[in-house]
Amino acid sequence: MTGAKAIVTALEREGVTTVFGYPGAAICPVYDCLADSPICHILVRQEQNAGHAAAAYGRISGRPGVCIATSGPGALNLLTALATAYMDSIPLVAITGQVSSDQLGKDVFQEADITGAAEPFTKYSFLVKSAQELPRVMKEAFYLASTGRQGPVLIDVPVDVQNQQVEFSYPESVMIRGYNPSTRPNLLQLRRVVEAIAAARRPVICAGGGVFSAGAREQMRQFAQRCRIPVVTTMMGIGLMPSDHPLYLGMLGSFGCSAANYAIRHSDLLILIGTRAGDRAMCQPGVVEKRTRVIHIDIDPAEIRKNMEANIPLVADARLVLEALVDECGPADTGMWLAELQQKQGDGAGYADREGFVNPHRVIAAITSRLEEDAIYVADVGLNQIWSARSARMQNGRFLTSGGMGTMGYALPAAMGARLASDAGQVVAVMGDGGFQMSMQELSTLCQHDIPIKMVVFCNDCLGMVRQIQREHYGERYEAVDLSGGPDFAALAQVYGIPAMTVSQNSEIDRAAEALLSARGSFLLQCRVSPDEPA
Amino acid sequence: MKHTISVLVENHAGVLSRITGLFSRRGFNIDSLAVGVTEDKSVSRMTIVVEGDSYTVEQMEKQLNKVVDVIKVRTIPQQELICRELMLIKCNATGRTRSELLDIAKIMGADIVDLTKTTMTLEICDTPDRLDLLEELLKAYNIQEVMRTGTIALQKGNAAISAR
Numbered sequence: 001m002t003g004a005k006a007i008v009t010a011l012e013r014e015g016v017t018t019v020f021g022y023p024g025a026a027i028c029p030v031y032d033c034l035a036d037s038p039i040c041h042i043l044v045r046q047e048q049n050a051g052h053a054a055a056a057y058g059r060i061s062g063r064p065g066v067c068i069a070t071s072g073p074g075a076l077n078l079l080t081a082l083a084t085a086y087m088d089s090i091p092l093v094a095i096t097g098q099v100s101s102d103q104l105g106k107d108v109f110q111e112a113d114i115t116g117a118a119e120p121f122t123k124y125s126f127l128v129k130s131a132q133e134l135p136r137v138m139k140e141a142f143y144l145a146s147t148g149r150q151g152p153v154l155i156d157v158p159v160d161v162q163n164q165q166v167e168f169s170y171p172e173s174v175m176i177r178g179y180n181p182s183t184r185p186n187l188l189q190l191r192r193v194v195e196a197i198a199a200a201r202r203p204v205i206c207a208g209g210g211v212f213s214a215g216a217r218e219q220m221r222q223f224a225q226r227c228r229i230p231v232v233t234t235m236m237g238i239g240l241m242p243s244d245h246p247l248y249l250g251m252l253g254s255f256g257c258s259a260a261n262y263a264i265r266h267s268d269l270l271i272l273i274g275t276r277a278g279d280r281a282m283c284q285p286g287v288v289e290k291r292t293r294v295i296h297i298d299i300d301p302a303e304i305r306k307n308m309e310a311n312i313p314l315v316a317d318a319r320l321v322l323e324a325l326v327d328e329c330g331p332a333d334t335g336m337w338l339a340e341l342q343q344k345q346g347d348g349a350g351y352a353d354r355e356g357f358v359n360p361h362r363v364i365a366a367i368t369s370r371l372e373e374d375a376i377y378v379a380d381v382g383l384n385q386i387w388s389a390r391s392a393r394m395q396n397g398r399f400l401t402s403g404g405m406g407t408m409g410y411a412l413p414a415a416m417g418a419r420l421a422s423d424a425g426q427v428v429a430v431m432g433d434g435g436f437q438m439s440m441q442e443l444s445t446l447c448q449h450d451i452p453i454k455m456v457v458f459c460n461d462c463l464g465m466v467r468q469i470q471r472e473h474y475g476e477r478y479e480a481v482d483l484s485g486g487p488d489f490a491a492l493a494q495v496y497g498i499p500a501m502t503v504s505q506n507s508e509i510d511r512a513a514e515a516l517l518s519a520r521g522s523f524l525l526q527c528r529v530s531p532d533e534p535a
Numbered sequence: 536m537k538h539t540i541s542v543l544v545e546n547h548a549g550v551l552s553r554i555t556g557l558f559s560r561r562g563f564n565i566d567s568l569a570v571g572v573t574e575d576k577s578v579s580r581m582t583i584v585v586e587g588d589s590y591t592v593e594q595m596e597k598q599l600n601k602v603v604d605v606i607k608v609r610t611i612p613q614q615e616l617i618c619r620e621l622m623l624i625k626c627n628a629t630g631r632t633r634s635e636l637l638d639i640a641k642i643m644g645a646d647i648v649d650l651t652k653t654t655m656t657l658e659i660c661d662t663p664d665r666l667d668l669l670e671e672l673l674k675a676y677n678i679q680e681v682m683r684t685g686t687i688a689l690q691k692g693n694a695a696i697s698a699r
Contacts, residue, residue, distance in 0.1 A: 115549070116552070119552070119553060119556055120556065120560055123603070124603045127548075127549070144603065176603060177545075177606050177698060178544075178545065178602070178603050178604055178605050178606045179603045300601070301597055301600070302594070302597035302598055302600070302601050304597075305590075305593065306594060306597075
């Protein structure tokens with residue numbers, strides 16, 4: 001068979017049923033084979049969105065999402081999505097066409113060194129020089145993307161390699177001598193963790209996206225409940241605990257809940273699980289460790305002591321660790337501590353209403369309290385992300401957002417990918433007018449492929465987060481944050497045949513939430529919010 | 536403080552740029568880097584000399600280990616270090632200074648590898664600080680060109696790093 005056929009056959013062998021992409025001359029042989037494959041191809045309107053959609057598909061399905069682009073500009077448009085996935089450790093396989101291998105390095109039409117450009121943002125990248133390598137490369141790519149600390153892998157295939165003949169034999173297993181991620185916890189370290197938990201009086205769990213990556217949400221809940229340890233999450237960890245769970249204190253960090261930050265500051269044992277303790281979550285690394293002992297559980301040894309000191313590091317798969325801890329730990333003596341934290345909860349609650357505008361927190365609460373319990377909530381970046389992180393009511397669904405890279409325009413394409421990976425579940429995409437305008441060309445993708453997404457666009461006619469920074473730190477000198485000139489987004493949606501509605505009064509919120517969620521297909525809810533509404 | 540890190544890597548295209556890219560984007564400074572193939576032709580060995588505190592070196596080791604093409608990483612303890620570097624150095628040499636240069640070469644254990652009416656080229660293989668010393672001594676003779684290979688190192692005793 002041809003190299004192109006080998007690529008598509010390998011995708012089928014990996015159980016891939018949906019791919020996201022945008023064709024071009026250098027990837028045409030692969031598209032020609034896709035035509036004969038049962039794999040469903042979603043044609044996006046810009047390659048970056050194929051990357052985001054595939055990444056969200058990967059987050060929900062637990063298997064690497066797949067995106068395809070052509071050489072040069074097509075591949076380069078993927079870069080932001082690759083970097084976004086890399087930062088959040090999301091399994092993703094990107095396949096790009098490349099100019100013919102005899103032309104490589106000659107600056108021919110649509111040539112770009114994509115393996116070089118993507119090197120800092122990928123877990124690994126392959127430039128395939130012969131079709132004979134393709135079965136092994138495809139197998140290794142899926143293995144690398146989905147094991148250890150997950151991440152994006154790029155496969156760049158010159159168009160002549162796609163046309164070469166290859167005898168297809170798909171490897172059963174992978175042997176990469178430089179890649180042996182350790183997943184089993186060291187028993188000595190595990191014992192130290194158990195002892196530290198037993199001795200703690202003021203323990204707190206700080207859980208991140210790594211717990212989702214390990215498929216360990218249930219185990220984490222069991223561990224917290226069994227040991228009666230309060231839980232805070234990073235932004236990537238939102239949804240690990242139900243919002244109304246008595247042990248859950250909310251998100252920590254610079255935009256986090258006061259109770260969550262209080263718990264971190266006043267704990268005697270901080271249990272980090274599947275989190276790198278990034279700067280937005282742990283605002284004062286170096287200070288916290290002086291007051292509390294730190295257990296750091298992570299699959300990536302390089303995260304241990306990178307951002308925070310750790311008294312007890314444990315490099316292992318979060319799921320295996322949590323299963324062991326559920327077995328070995330008993331209830332901790334945390335009664336007084338929980339009572340103290342109980343009093344701190346609700347501190348600073350209540351967000352002011354503003355005349356002539358809706359209160360975004362009320363909108364988010366109204367929508368999320370009506371969602372199915374396993375619904376997927378996708379937040380974009382900016383003020384809407386912070387409002388969502390604070391006010392979205394989570395049960396057993398997922399909260400997807402670009403946590404590490406903070407990539408605007410993530411929500412709409414990610415919602416598409418999430419919806420296609422979910423079993424026809426509810427998917428809500430919440431955006432600001434800035435982020436929406438970075439990916440609103442995908443409205444036609446939703447229509448073409450009949451992907452129902454509940455869109456919420458908070459319109460303040462400005463780049464609210466930057467405006468807030470200029471208000472607070474640059475003496476209210478507003479520069480380049482005015483977004484007026486945009487269309488009425490409800491009217492725009494209707495041009496696409498997507499029903500829509502606009503609200504500017506809090507009294508309209510309940511009716512709007514009902515309309516959004518009861519619509520059979522996609523729906524766009526435009527919400528007028530004040531430009532002064534803070535994060 | 537200087538640290539010497541030995542790294543075994545897959546011997547294929549692109550690996551060197553992965554390693555150097557990692558160092559530059561993580562803000563690690565390389566003093567010298569030398570690469571060559573090992574007894575196993577599919578494996579190259581790098582000797583990287585870096586300046587940094589223990590936190591930085593720990594981070595370097597961990598980040599190097601994360602690179603899929605990296606097979607083994609070991610920081611060689613200072614007291615266990617066997618290290619050598621090769622230097623070629625060309626300086627002015629006329630009738631008057633030639634014999635002085637010969638004296639220096641003899642004392643330092645350097646060889647004369649090229650000679651013209653006006654220049655002399657010396658070769659020395661020694662520890663990096665001995666190379667520094669020779670360079671310092673030759674400054675008075677108007678150095679024209681210097682080329683150093685970067686440090687290569689092995690660990691003393693029977694300890695060995697293997698790809699297997």
